[in-house]
Amino acid sequence: MIEPASLAPWLIIIPLAGGLLAFLLPSRSVLIGLSATVANGLLALAITFYSINTIPLEYALGGWPPPAGILLRIDGLTLVMLTMTAITGLAISIYAQGYFPARIGSGNGVSRHGPQQDFFWPLWLMLLAGLNGLFLAGDLFNLYVTLEVTALAAVALTALSGKHTSEVAALRYLLVSLLGSLSYLFGTVLLYRACHVLHLATLGALIVSSPVVWSGLALITVGLLLKTALFPMHFWLPPAHVNALTPVSAILSALVIKASFYLIFRFWGDVFMRILPLGGYSLLGGLGAAAVLWGGIQALRQKRLKMLIAYSTVAQLGYLFIALPIIRHDAGPSSRFALVYLIISHAGAKAAMFLAAGNVFLHFGHDRINELAGVKDALPMTSFALAVAGVSLMGLPPSGGFIGKWLLLTASFASGQWWWGIILIAGSLLAVAYIYRVVRHLFTKAPGPSSGKRQVARTMEASSLFLAVLSLVMGIFAPLVSKLIASDAVSLASLLAGVVP
Amino acid sequence: MNQSGNLLIFILLSSLLPGLIIFSLPEKSHRIRTILNLGGALTKLSLILLMILGIYQGFYYEFRWTLFPGTDLVLNADPLSALFATLSAVLWLLTTIYAIGYLEQSPNRSRFFGYFSLCVSVTVGIALAGNLLTFLIFYEMLTLTTYPLVIHRGTPEAMAAGRVYLCYTLGGGAAFMAGVAWLTALVGPLNFHVDGLLLPVVETHRVSLTLIFILLIGGVGVKAALFPLHGWLPRAMVAPAPVSALLHAVAVVKAGVFGIIRIVHDIYSIDLASQLGLLFPLSLLTSLTILYGSWRALQEDDLKRRLAYSTISQVSYIALGISLAHPLAAMGGLVHLVHQGIMKITLFFCAGNLAETLGIHRISEMNGVARRMPLTMAAFSIGALGMIGLPPLAGFVSKWYLGLGALAADQGWVIVILITSTLLNALYFLPIVHHAWFSSQEHPWPTRKAGKLEAHWMLLLPSLITAFLVLIIGLLANSEMSPMAWARLIMNKESLQ
Structure with missing residues (x-):
């Protein structure tokens, strides 16, 4: 039998090769892009199922041992992130295949996204390779490289629409992202200077407090916070996510944001947990709480659907940070599981929501929330997707968001930090309020007769509904995910005990 | 004796699956929809x-599904679940017809x-829930599945009512x-x-x-429409x-009060709750709600609002x-869960008949x-007399046991409330x-066609059946x-345990 870890490099090679091919053969880019994402999805599933009982695994690329070679590392969290990216990415690709040929609006001012398609597929595949590499990387430097690849591809995708607004937003995104990467790189250098290793697990076991280590960790964290758009560093996110093309918006807020958060979770929830100060956790949690409230209130005030969804991302990211102090004080694995569940169910729900908003925009030529009446007649599947994804974002059962919030809530009470629980509930109520602003229109008829031809392909509606339903019934996968996360907790415990792996 | 819990899953699926299929049916397929509805019921x-x-x-039926170690979803059937x-x-079944x-x-x-259909699946889920987390999940899902029913008409009033309901x-x-x-x-769990x-x-x-x-x-009291958390109910009319019949008799209000029973009896236990001094305030609050509801009903001219x-x-x-902490009173409360449901659904069916056939909405x-509609009004009268508590109708039995229990628990003041x-x-x-x-008649009504029933038989039959039930139980x-x-x-x- 093939060793599952030896399949891992193909998760980087396939998208990368696909991207290159799509760039060289623009006329075939759709076919290449779809085949690459399908292959990537199958591969991710295969690796997950084959290695579920043997994680954590390490694989040295080309057989070279760590100091010189590249080391890939697979644990439960990696598998969850890879699978999430593969499935969400596949649905978004199917959507994109219908999106670019579609006409926007009706009557005068019809436009298409045809030309952008030639660049979308190469960039998206490159981004996918970057994301997969990031989740697989086992040392600080390769994390930097993959983080940079991801960021550059994401910025280029943001600018893709060619509108002035999106170029401005992309430029700002680029600057923030570069600043974040630089900060991360500088922090990495400092850590290397102090410990002389880059391999994450070894570093976690060896590291001891010193001023250099502190500055390194601080720089790394600030860099990642910038990229994750934690309040108050979220300013760049709404314009970038809103002005991008629809598939790009979905990719950015479902996946790209999660990549930098994944690193924060790795460092703060795992590798460096042993030495990071409690105050730091409280600070991150506090900023997360502010993000939940601020994002929620801003989402309530928006007039456009895409803006509302973007601010909802700001708020939902806050939950992820609130989880960090709870994890720090929680003995059991349930809060880690909760955090992972929040990450993956947000990915599904948020991508579904952006795709649905894109359908609305294509059909009506606008996405003004107050004029959404009649969506259910024109785009029944899309309106259903909006409602279902909304339920998941609100964190109501049976959605994955509910499971995450429930476990986090219990853990916050159990660890005596009930104030985080109050924020969680306040955030859910805010989410109810802003989702309600959208959903209530889904039950009313359009004032006038419905007009316009069908612009939206069924595959586009179906892919958004698929992701929404997936995030709604995500509870089904809970036993699987909990098994993956529980095995991480075991290796974490030995790390915390100071055992060198 | 432990039995497989598959039966419980089938009970949930028997309305969930038809519901999901019905969503995808075109408006025209009346026959398939009816078959699915009635077949499921x-x-x-x-x-x-x-x-x-x-x-x-x-037999003991249980279905257990581990979401996460230490966090299980549990369905099981005890006599209380079976009652609800x-x-x-x-x-x-009757409401579907x-x-x-x-x-x-x-x-x-x-x-x-x-x-x-989803709404009823969820309600039965509430009935079968074996722990409080499972109850919570179904309880929240009940909100989501009833909201579209409340705003079904899509009018501005309906949307406003839906908003209040959600809040x-x-x-x-x-x-x-x-x-x-x-x-x-x-x-723990x-x-x-x-x-x-x-x-x-x-x-x-x-x-x-x-x-x-x-x-x-407080949480379940909202759906149970305890004062001062009752504001949504009259508006949802x-x-x-x-839908009103469903909200009042079958699902929402009942789910709330069922939650109160579960919390007091099965989580806190009567002994502990009274030891903590929690039951007396609850009985005061419920008494206040009883009087307040009746008083407000008296002021309403709109028939459905009065019923609300x-x-x-x-x-x-x-x-x-439940809050009187005496088995007799608890028996009276439990049986009223059923009695009130049947009586109130009769009244709502009749109110619907009047509105649908003659356009009557107000009591005046x-x-x-x-x-004009003797059968409907006969059913209505039986329901109303039952509500008042006239022997030998259902409502009398409930009140009788409540009174007995109150006396046995040395809480004579409750008798005053009841009277x-x-x-x-x-x-x-x-x-x-x-x-x-x-x-004598004051308003002109559409004339009744010769040889026809006073209302559509599908409207008339359920009202008559429930009225008969009020009498017979x-x-x-x-x-x-x-x-x-x-x-x-x-x-x-309970008392054996």
């Missing part, structure tokens, strides 16, 4: 009867019947969730069938337990009549019975209506009955098969 009812038969023989599940299934007759001409039927129920749901999470953090669940922490966490009790009761306030009042009898328009409320009930129901039968309260006997069984099981 009949299947569910037979499966539940099978389950009851099993419980009689001592049977009530929902019987009334759902009624709704088909009521709505088959209106738009969005697939959506309506889809949510209708109340989701706000209550948040409080409930906080309470459940807090309690879980204190003592909150199984309904473990005795002395809270005993380990009762000495150290008295204040926490009291606060949690307030959060929990803009929904079509079958009457529900607020009547449902609190159930919680009152009902003069002489009994001569006052009965007087108020009589004041707001008897004039309707009187004017309907004995006053009151008369036969002492027999083996009555809800009263079942309530006695539940209480015997």
